Amino acid sequence: MSNVVADHLVLLDHLRSILVAVGEAEQVPEESHALFLERFDELRALLPVxxxxxxxxxxxxxxxxxxRYPQIAHLVPRDLLWYFAGDCLHYMPDDEIDLYQALEERRFEAEQNDEPFDWNQEKQLLAMSNDEPKH
Structure with missing residues (x-):
């Protein structure tokens, strides 16, 4: 299993724990929530395979x-939206998509040059450089 897949499994586990908490807080219809968690678990099982x-x-x-859960939409890890892409990208603003595209380019460059690449570290560096005032 690649590091990328392993990292996204951790993010899926985190998101699942948030979904479970929402269900326990009884903020959602119980039956449909249980069925949704089953589908979520199918994804969790399919991803590494x-x-x-x-x-x-x-x-x-x-x-x-x-x-379905707009109250937790802001808690969905952005890396998951980027990773699964497609319709998920509708929930990312353009500047965020630009950041992730730059990250992908840096990762590709590092792989081409056999250099180590730390996605999270690079993301922080890019985010910081984007926060600096433009002159």
């Missing part, structure tokens, strides 16, 4: 998280 095949399921589920 078949990352390509899991893309459409991931897009569907993440978009549903945002539409």
């Amino acid at each position: 078949d990352p390509i095949e899991s893309q459409y399921l991931g897009q569907d589920i993440l978009c549903q998280v945002i539409t």
